[in-house]
Amino acid sequence: MRNQRFSLVLVTVALTLFAAAAACAQSVTQLGQFTAPDLYYQSYFGWSAAIAGNTVVVSAPGDEFGGSLLYVYEKPAGGWTTVTPIAQFGYACSNGGRLAISADGSTIASLAAQCYGGLGFGATSIAVWVRPAGGWQNNAPPTAVIVNANNQPNGSPCGNNFAMSSDGKTIICSDRFFSGKNYLYFFDRPSTGWASTTKPSLTVTLNHSVSQMSMNGDIIAMDEQLAPVLQLFQRTPGGLQQIAQLKTSDGVHFGYGMAMDSETIVIQGIIGNDGPGKVYLYSKPASGWTSATETAQITAASSTSTGLQFGYSIAKSGNALLIGGDPDAYVYFQPSGGWQTTSQPNITLVSTDPYAEDFGGGVAMQGPTMVIGDPLEGANFNYNGAAYIYEAQ
Numbered sequence: 001m002r003n004q005r006f007s008l009v010l011v012t013v014a015l016t017l018f019a020a021a022a023a024c025a026q027s028v029t030q031l032g033q034f035t036a037p038d039l040y041y042q043s044y045f046g047w048s049a050a051i052a053g054n055t056v057v058v059s060a061p062g063d064e065f066g067g068s069l070l071y072v073y074e075k076p077a078g079g080w081t082t083v084t085p086i087a088q089f090g091y092a093c094s095n096g097g098r099l100a101i102s103a104d105g106s107t108i109a110s111l112a113a114q115c116y117g118g119l120g121f122g123a124t125s126i127a128v129w130v131r132p133a134g135g136w137q138n139n140a141p142p143t144a145v146i147v148n149a150n151n152q153p154n155g156s157p158c159g160n161n162f163a164m165s166s167d168g169k170t171i172i173c174s175d176r177f178f179s180g181k182n183y184l185y186f187f188d189r190p191s192t193g194w195a196s197t198t199k200p201s202l203t204v205t206l207n208h209s210v211s212q213m214s215m216n217g218d219i220i221a222m223d224e225q226l227a228p229v230l231q232l233f234q235r236t237p238g239g240l241q242q243i244a245q246l247k248t249s250d251g252v253h254f255g256y257g258m259a260m261d262s263e264t265i266v267i268q269g270i271i272g273n274d275g276p277g278k279v280y281l282y283s284k285p286a287s288g289w290t291s292a293t294e295t296a297q298i299t300a301a302s303s304t305s306t307g308l309q310f311g312y313s314i315a316k317s318g319n320a321l322l323i324g325g326d327p328d329a330y331v332y333f334q335p336s337g338g339w340q341t342t343s344q345p346n347i348t349l350v351s352t353d354p355y356a357e358d359f360g361g362g363v364a365m366q367g368p369t370m371v372i373g374d375p376l377e378g379a380n381f382n383y384n385g386a387a388y389i390y391e392a393q
Contacts (some may be wrong), residue, residue, distance in 0.1 A: 001197065001374075005315075009196065009356050010277050012276075015219050015378060017300045022158055025275060026391070026393065027347065027393050028331055028347050028349060028370065028391065028393070029390065029391055029393060030388055030389065030390050031079070031081055031389045031391050032080060032081040032082035032083065032282050032388070032389045032391065033079045033082045033083075033386065033387065033389065034046075034056065034071065034073055034082075034083060034085075034161050034371075034386075034388070034389065035082060035083065035084050035085075035199050036058070036060060036069075036071050036085060036088075036259050036268050036387075037085075037088075037347055038079065038329055038331050039199075039384040039385065040380070041313070041382050041383070042061060042062060042382070042384075043062050043381045043383070043386045044059040044061050044062060044376070044383055044385060045058065045060035045071075045373070045375065045384060045385030045386060046057075046058060046059075046060075046361060046362050046372075046375045046385040046386055046387035047061050047361065047362050047364045047373060047375040047385065048061075048097065048098060048099045048143065048313075048362040048373065049096065049363065049365050049371040049373050049387060050099040050100060050108070050364050051101070051103040051365065051369065051371055052101045052102060052103050052104065052105040052364075052366065053103070053105040053366045053367045054075035054105065054370055054373075055070070055072065055073070055074055055075075055101065055105030056073040056074075056075075057070055057071065057072050057073070057099060058070070058071045058299060058362075058371070058373065059071075059099055059103055059110065059362070059389045060290075062334050062389055065273075066306060068092075069072075069088045069090040069091055069108060070088065070090060070091050070099070070108065070137050071085040071087075071088045071127075071282060072086055072088065072089075072108070073085055073086060073090075074083055074086050075272065076144065077354055078324040079158040079205070079260065079393070080369060080389045081338075081389075083306070083331070083389075084391075086135070086136055086266075086267075087136035087137060087138045087139075088137070088138060088139070088195065089129065089137075089139055089140045089141070089363070091127040091132055091141070091142050091145070092112040092125065092127070093110045093112075097110075097111045097296055098110065098111040098162065098166040099166035100162070100163060100171075100364050101164075101254075102164065102166060102168030103166040103167065103168075104164075104169060105130045105131070106130060106168065106216075107128065107129070107130050107131070107147075107168030107194070108128070108129045108245065108295065109127070109128050109129075109162070109164045109166070109168075109171060110126070110127050110129075111124060111126060111162060111169070112114070112124065112125050112126065112127040112142075112145070116166040125145050125146060125147040126146040126147075126162055126173060126187075127142040127144075127146075128143050128144040128145070128146065128171070128194050129142055129147055130143040130144075130168075130193065130194055133280060138305065140276040142196075142343055143193075143194050143195075144194040144195050144196045144197070145196045146173075146187050146196070146197055146198075147196075147197075147205040148170060148173070148175060148177070148185055148196050148198065148200065156170070158381055159176075160309050161173060161174045161210050161212060161213050162174075162213070163213050163214050163215045163220075164215075165215055165217075166216070167262065168189070169185075169188065169189045170186060170188050170189070170215075171187045172184060172187070172213065172220065173185050173187075174206070174209075174213060174217060174222070175212040177278055177340070180207060180278060181205065181208060182205070182206040182207070182210065183204065183205055183238070184203070184206055184208050184210075184222070185200040185202070185203055185204075186200055186201045186202035186203075186204075186235070187200055187201055187205050188201040188202075188312075202239065202240075202367025203327075204239065204240045205272075206222075208224040208227070208229075209225040209257075210222045210223060210224070210225060210229075210254060211223050211225045211226075211254070211256070212254070212255075212257075212258045212267070213258075214259070214260035214265070215260070216232050216260050216262055217245075217262065218235045218236070219233070220232070220233045220234070220235065220240075221233075221246075221258070221260055221265055223254040223258075223267065223330070224254075225290065226265060227246055227254075228248040228251050228252055228253050228254065229246070229247055229254075230245070230246040230247070230248065230254060230265070230267060230282075231244075232244040232245070243288075243289055243290075244289045244291045244292070245291045246265065246292060246293070247291075247293050248269060248280055248283050248293065248294060249293040249294060251284070252266050252269040252270065252278065252280075253269065253270050254268065254269060254270065254280070255267070255268035255269055255270040255271075255311065255312070256268055256311075256312050257279070257312050257313050257314040257323075257324070258314060259314040259315055259316040259321075260316075261316055261317075262284075262350045263283060263284050264281065264283055264316060264339075265281070265284075266280070266281045266314050266315065267279070267280055267311075267314075267318055268280075268283075268312060269297075269311070270309030275325055277299070277300045277309060277310025277311055277325070278298070278299050278300070278310070278311070279297070279298040279299075279310065279314065279323060280294040280296075280298075280327065281294060281295050281296045281297070281298060281321075281339050282294055282295055283295040283338065283339055291334060291356050292385060295338070295339050296339040296340050296341045296342070297341045297354050297376070298311075298321075298323065298332065298341070298342055299341075299343040300325055300330075300340075300343065301330075301343050301345060302343055309324075309325060309326035310323065310324075311323055311324070311327045312324055312326065312361065312373075313324075313360060313361060313362050313363045314363070315363045315365035315370070315374075316365065316366045317365040318341045318364055318367070319333055319334035320332070320333055320334075320365065320392060321333075321365075322363050322365045322372075323345075323360070324359075324360025324361060324362070324363045324372070325360050326358055326359065326360055326361065327351070327356065327357070327358075327359055327360075328348050328349060328350050328359060328360060329344055329346055329349040329360035329363060329372050330344065330345035330347070330349070330350075330393070331347040331349065331361075331370075332345050332346055333346045345393075349372065350372060351377075352387075353374070353377055355377050355379050356374050356377050356386075357374070357376035357380055358374050358375050358376035358377070359375065359377075360372055361373050361374060361375045362375060362387070364385060368391045368392040369389065369390070369391055370389070370390040370391070370393070371387060371388070371389060371390075371393070372388050372390060373385065373386070373387045373388075374386045374387070374388075
């Protein structure tokens with residue numbers, strides 16, 4: 001059983017060059033492992049991951065008794081294999097529960113929780129690192145820290161839900177205040193580069209609270225917490241315009257895992273913990289997004305991947321879909337006629353580690369490369385965590 005976690009994996013952009021290869025891929029092979037020095041008790045390494053270009057970042061958010069770190073890796077000249085980090089850095093008490101990385105790999109953003117009384121809770125911020133000209137530096141402080149001006153302890157402040165545009169120039173986040181009012185904030189990178197700020201570029205009042213959000217270009221997807229509704233908005237020079245509502249045909253509420261690219265939105269459904277989990281997939285019509293129910297439902301083939309585990313983490317690249325299922329991870333390739341409802345993955349990935357307890361807890365994918373985290377891995381329930389590199393052929 002996966003521990004209840006405060007955020008989910010933010011997944012990376014898709015590569016269209018992989019579309020044809022994914023459709024005919026027959027196997028997925030483990031290439032190696034991401035190593036991390038000095039992992040401590042309950043590091044939860046592999047909780048979340050992000051990939052862009054030749055750069056991978058993996059989080060170890062830790063707990064209230066230890067610092068938390070992000071580990072940055074670069075693809076070796078000979079290709080991915082077992083690799084050591086080129087840099088590691090962190091900020092605040094709990095860092096890396098959710099990650100985002102720009103398409104060129106130059107900007108990393110992470111949820112970061114401030115600490116009150118030595119505990120990892122309270123007001124949150126978004127820490128941003130920009131790669132220096134000389135490359136990533138070990139123990140580098142954040143380039144910028146984004147905190148909503150109304151941020152306050154013990155509420156649901158900015159940072160609990162956030163997303164970053166693929167060019168790394170816009171960060172959005174939502175919050176809810178004690179008054180019950182819900183807001184969406186836009187932070188746009190100044191022309192001079194990211195700098196710490198408490199002032200959003202744009203604030204939008206919402207009529208619902210948000211569990212998950214994602215963005216692709218000027219399209220933003222946000223769920224309605226505890227409701228079977230996914231709201232789609234488009235940012236325009238005049239503000240934010242709602243363009244569609246995506247719903248489930250069976251009334252199931254949306255959950256935690258979510259992936260979005262220019263053609264597809266994939267999001268977990270919450271059906272309880274008493275049966276196979278379910279994921280909902282929406283394909284954009286040729287004429288553009290419009291209100292609709294799902295294109296396809298993907299249901300866990302194994303009853304062990306229940307409604308709270310299956311789809312807790314999701315990644316998509318081209319025609320390939322990677323779903324974390326706990327205890328396994330599942331790969332689906334889009335059929336030639338388009339996505340269809342199924343309960344049968346093309347490939348099931350199973351950890352060979354005897355202590356794997358949350359394999360697929362954090363996933364990311366770009367092209368044929370897949371990153372799969374297992375944050376609860378470790379002997380004697382120490383939850384050091386692990387992360388692995390796979391490739392589709």
